């Protein structure tokens with residue numbers, strides 16, 4: 001089976017600033033990979049490069065055994081909520097429908113019956129059918145996150161990439177997002193940036209600590225020999241339980 005992702009010796013620079021250095025990483029299909037690490041460690045840069053939003057300075061990225069340009073639509077992306085324009089007036093249904101838009105469209109695009117059916121299914125699946133006509137900017141953080149996940153799923157991707165999906169959510173909303181991620185992980189590859197130790201401990205099949213380079217890759221939260229300089233004492237406390 002093709003790897004979901006294959007990163008070979010990827011380096012990402014912003015002018016003279018090195019954000020990611022010589023990262024090689026493969027992700028199997030069906031894996032639930034969490035990338036964690038200190039602020040400024042290059043996590044967002046790495047996923048932006050996977051999504052072709054920024055170029056790599058060196059190295060290559062393959063998705064499902066193909067070049068990135070050949071797999072548009074096979075990758076869904078849930079951005080950090082803070083990067084989302086909350087003032088933009090749009091209903092929940094339209095926000096999800098927009099995820100169905102092909103990458104190249106003319107001036108007029110008419111959504112098909114299938115587009116509407118896919119959106120209806122996702123509204124049900126995320127348990128937000130009752131919110132379909134509401135404005136996105138009126139919703140709670142947890143509700144908004146469900147809409148962003150539905151939107152990312154609307155192109156029927158095989159790989160879902162999420163940037164801190166539980167950051168700044170309350171306990172109840174976090175639990176709902178955990179459940180959604182657990183269900184999704186049974187049918188797709190998930191790559192997620194997160195500092196949420198509970199989420200990492202419960203669901204990650206592989207954990208990568210990134211600080212420009214990969215400092216750790218494994219299936220368990222690491223113990224102290226790794227000088228990761230990031231939340232280690234709380235990680236250890238969690239690990240002992």
Ligand SMILES: Nc1ncnc2c1ncn2[C@@H]1O[C@H](COP(=O)(O)OP(=O)(O)OP(=O)(O)O)[C@@H](O)[C@H]1O
Nearest residue numbers: 014017018019037038039040041042043044045046
């Ligand atoms: N557009 C940019 N221009 C210049 N430098 C950038 C740009 N984006 C990120 N950087 C730098 O690249 C490095 C890695 O940043 P990046 O946002 O990828 O880290 P991160 O691990 O996602 O951080 P955080 O956890 O704080 O979101 C940092 O030193 C950052 O200042």
